[in-house]
Every structure is written in structure tokens, then in C-alpha cells.
Amino acid sequence: xxxxxxxxxxxxxxxxxxxxxxxxxxxxxxxxxxxxxxxxxxxxxxxxxxxxxxxxxxxxxxxxxxxxxxxxxxxxxxxxxxxxxxxxxxxxxxxxxxxxxxxxxxxxxxxxxxxxxxxxxxxxxxxxxxxxxxxxxxxxxxxxxxxxxxxxxxxxxxxxxxxxxxxxxxxxxxxxxxxxxxxxxxxxxxxxxxxxxxxxxxxxxxxxxxxxxxxxxxxxxxxxxxxxxxxxxxxxxxxxxxxxxxxxxxxxxxxxxxxxxxxxxxxxxxxxxxxxxxxxxxxxxxxxxxxxxxxxxxxxxxxxxxxxxxxxxxxxxxxxxxxxxxxxxxxxxxxx
Numbered sequence: 001x002x003x004x005x006x007x008x009x010x011x012x013x014x015x016x017x018x019x020x021x022x023x024x025x026x027x028x029x030x031x032x033x034x035x036x037x038x039x040x041x042x043x044x045x046x047x048x049x050x051x052x053x054x055x056x057x058x059x060x061x062x063x064x065x066x067x068x069x070x071x072x073x074x075x076x077x078x079x080x081x082x083x084x085x086x087x088x089x090x091x092x093x094x095x096x097x098x099x100x101x102x103x104x105x106x107x108x109x110x111x112x113x114x115x116x117x118x119x120x121x122x123x124x125x126x127x128x129x130x131x132x133x134x135x136x137x138x139x140x141x142x143x144x145x146x147x148x149x150x151x152x153x154x155x156x157x158x159x160x161x162x163x164x165x166x167x168x169x170x171x172x173x174x175x176x177x178x179x180x181x182x183x184x185x186x187x188x189x190x191x192x193x194x195x196x197x198x199x200x201x202x203x204x205x206x207x208x209x210x211x212x213x214x215x216x217x218x219x220x221x222x223x224x225x226x227x228x229x230x231x232x233x234x235x236x237x238x239x240x241x242x243x244x245x246x247x248x249x250x251x252x253x254x255x256x257x258x259x260x261x262x263x264x265x266x267x268x269x270x271x272x273x274x275x276x277x278x279x280x281x282x283x284x285x286x287x288x289x290x291x292x293x294x295x296x297x298x299x300x301x302x303x304x305x306x307x308x309x310x311x312x313x314x315x316x317x318x319x320x321x322x323x324x325x326x327x328x329x330x331x332x333x334x335x336x
Contacts, residue, residue, distance in 0.1 A: 021282070023308035025301065026235055026315050028227040028287035034220030035322040036119030037062045037291050040096035043117040044071050046330045047091055053077075056085045056092040058099065059148055061117060062291040063246035065268060082106055091115050097148035098122040100155020120324050121218045122149055125185050126156045128212050132183035133157050137210060138176055140165050142198050143187030147247055150187055171201045182209045186216040189248040189290075191255065192225050219322060220290045221248050225255045227317045228287055232256040235285040237263035237278055241296050242289030244268075249289030261285065269296055270303035 040061050047055045053075020060068050060078060068078060079085055082103065085092050091113040094103065098118040107114045118126075132139050139162040143150040154162050165171060165184075176182060184202055186195055195217060202209055215222075232238050238256045242249025249266055256264040263281070267273055278284070284304070288297050304310055325331065 020307060020309045023281065023304060023310050024283045025304065025310060025312045026231045026283065026285050027297075027301075027312050028224070028231055028285065029314050029316040030220070030223050030227060030318065030320045031286075032241075032288040032290070032292050032294050032297065034218065034290040034320075035324050036096050036121060036218070036220070039324040039326065040117040040119065041067060041071070042326060043115060043330060044076050044093060045074065046326060047093060047115055048075050050330065051089070051091055054090050056090055057095065058082065058085075058092060058103070059095045059097070060245075061093065061095050063097075063249075064243050064289075064291040064293070066296060067291065067293060082110070082112070085112060087111070089113065093117050095148065096122070098126060098152035100152055102155060115327055115329060117327070118152075119188070119218070121188050121216075122152070125153055125188060125212075125216050128183075128185050128216070129153060129156050129162065132185075132210065133161055137181050137183040138163065138178065140174075140182060140184045140202065140209075141186070142166075142184060142195055142202075143190065144247065147187060147189075149189065149247075153185070153187070165198065165202070168198060168201050171198065171205060174205070176206075179206050180208045182206050184209055184211050186212075187247070188216055188218040189221050189251065190217055191251045192217055192222055193255070193258070220320070221251070223318050223320060224248065224252055224287060224290065227315065228252050228255045228285070229259055230317055231285040231287070231315055232259045232261040232264075235261060235283045236281040237261065237265070238285035238287070239273075239300060240264070240266045240287055240289060241300060242266055242268065242292045246289045246291050249292065252287055252289060256285070267300070268292075270299045273300070273303060275307070 044061055054077045057076050057078050093115045096117050096119045104114055129139050141153055141162055142165050238261045240249050240252045253264050253266045263277055
């Protein structure tokens with residue numbers, strides 16, 4: 001673990017130094033954008049540069065309202081389903097969460113130009129599920145019902161060949177036709193600890209179950225949760241920057257609560273901060289979900305600096321260097 005210290009203070013009409021109460025912010029690193037999110041946003045921006053607006057995007061490209069609104073201003077049009085996309089040359093992009101096989105099939109039947117921004121780590125889970133199915137195994141998917149990633153993963157296989165498992169109670173109720181021929185995969189943005197308990201229960205009930213060669217929970221989810229575990233016991237309160245519909249952001253909040261942080265809040269922007277809740281806080285933890293841009297973290301630090309004499313200590317647990325290439329059709333040599 002390492003720490004870099006930076007002093008921040010507000011100068012635009014704020015009280016002079018000493019008039020404001022002190023506040024130490026422990027800033028988690030890594031935080032914010034992961035490689036899959038960077039790639040997905042780059043896909044939309046590159047498509048806009050190549051094709052010009054409008055470019056259609058099925059569902060939110062990533063679960064962050066600030067990012068979505070920024071892309072809308074550049075010419076992206078977000079739709080829920082393909083029937084909202086008009087016929088013509090404008091491309092349609094599939095979000096980072098992945099889609100069921102029926103979606104690109106329907107797009108092809110209409111002659112739509114499609115670009116797949118699915119995170120490669122989600123695609124890995126799709127391929128694992130397909131391989132298990134081809135080998136005759138019934139697949140158990142550990143995840144949250146209704147999440148776009150879960151919908152997309154379940155849509156890779158024929159109906160009835162994959163079962164969603166959300167909690168330990170569901171495991172107790174499982175009665176598969178062939179309990180010795182099962183496999184499990186997981187949503188990539190789950191709680192590492194919760195998933196471990198569920199997988200242990202699956203292995204205990206079905207000793208012959210087959211799992212992935214490498215954990216499906218993505219590196220960014222794991223790293224951000226580990227950083228919160230380091231910081232949360234040391235602070236009076238912790239803020240997770242992210243959208244309420246972001247699974248990985250919600251899991252960060254839950255991790256902080258689980259390790260005993262007395263005040264935890266998930267906020268998208270500084271305007272959502274419940275200031276009375278932080279009145280007696282002198283040490284604050286701050287992190288961001290994998291789909292939250294750094295500008296929103298800085299906005300929240302500035303909001304606290306207007307009310308407190310702020311010192312920021314960056315707590316680093318691991319250095320990330322992951323990156324993913326753009327889809328082939330958007331790479332410079334292919335697009336020119």
C-alpha cells in the first residue's frame with residue numbers, strides 16, 4: 001500500500017484557512033473506469049467520428065447517467081430495443097453488458113449495421129457457457145435477475161439449459177436432472193465475498209460441478225472491492241461515486257457496510273450529497289464504480305473542499321494496466 005498526499009482548499013468565497021473544519025479524504029486506487037468501460041465509450045465516440053451522428057446504442061452503453069448524457073450531446077441515440085432503430089445506414093451499438101444471441105440475429109435480419117461493445121470479460125463468460133453446453137452440462141449462472149449482463153449470458157444458450165442462481169436458498173432448492181453434469185459461471189460485477197459463499201455451497205452440494213479455469217468476476221470489480229476493504233475500516237464515512245443501477249458500484253457500497261463503515265453513500269454527483277450526514281465526519285473514504293468518470297470524483301472532492309479544510313491521501317492497493325482493443329471495424333486501418 002502507498003500513499004500520495006495532496007492539499008486542496010476552496011478559494012472562491014470559502015472561509016480562510018483555519019475557519020473550516022479539517023477533513024482527511026482517503027482516495028481509493030484503483031477506482032473508476034475499467035478497461036471494458038473505456039473501450040465501450042471509445043466504441044461510441046469512434047463510431048460517431050466514422051459514421052457521423054446519429055449512432056444508435058441499445059441500452060445504456062455503461063451504467064452511468066453522466067456518461068450517457070455526455071454521449072447523447074455528441075449524437076448518440078439510446079434505445080431500449082432494436083425496433084426503435086430506423087432502417088438506414090446508421091449503426092447500432094450493443095452495450096458493454098452483452099446481449100442475447102437473438103439481438104444480433106434480429107439486427108442481421110433487418111440489415112442493420114451493428115458494432116459489438118460487449119466487454120471482452122463478459123464475452124469470456126458467454127464462451128464458457130457455450131462450451132459447457134456443448135459438452136452436455138447444465139449451466140448454473142450466479143448473478144442478479146434482470147441485470148443486462150445476466151439477460152445477455154442466459155440468452156447465449158437454449159431455454160432450459162441454463163439456470164440463474166441468486167442466493168444460498170436457491171441452491172438448497174436446486175434439483176437438477178443430472179447433478180453430476182453441471183457447470184457454473186458468474187456475472188462479472190458481483191461481490192467477491194458473496195460469490196465465494198455461493199460457489200462453496202454449489203461445490204458442497206454438487207461435488208462434481210465444473211467451474212471456470214479463471215474466476216469470472218472481473219479484475220476491476222475485484223480490485224475496487226479490495227481497495228474499499230482497506231479503506232473502510234479507517235474512516236468515519238465512505239462515498240461511492242456511481243449510478244444506482246450500476247451493479248459494481250452497489251457492491252462497493254455493500255462491501256464498505258460489511259466491514260463496518262458507519263456511513264456509506266452511493267452518489268452520482270456532488271449535488272446528491274446528504275451534507276447533514278457528514279457533519280461530524282473527519283475522515284472520509286472515496287471511491288468510484290468501474291463506470292464512473294474521474295471528473296465526478298474531482299467534483300465531489302471540490303464540494304467537500306468548499307466546506308472543509310481538505311487533505312487527500314491516495315491509498316493504492318494495486319496498479320492496473322489492462323486495456324482492450326476496439327472492435328476490428330473501428331480500428332484506424334479498417335475504418336479508413
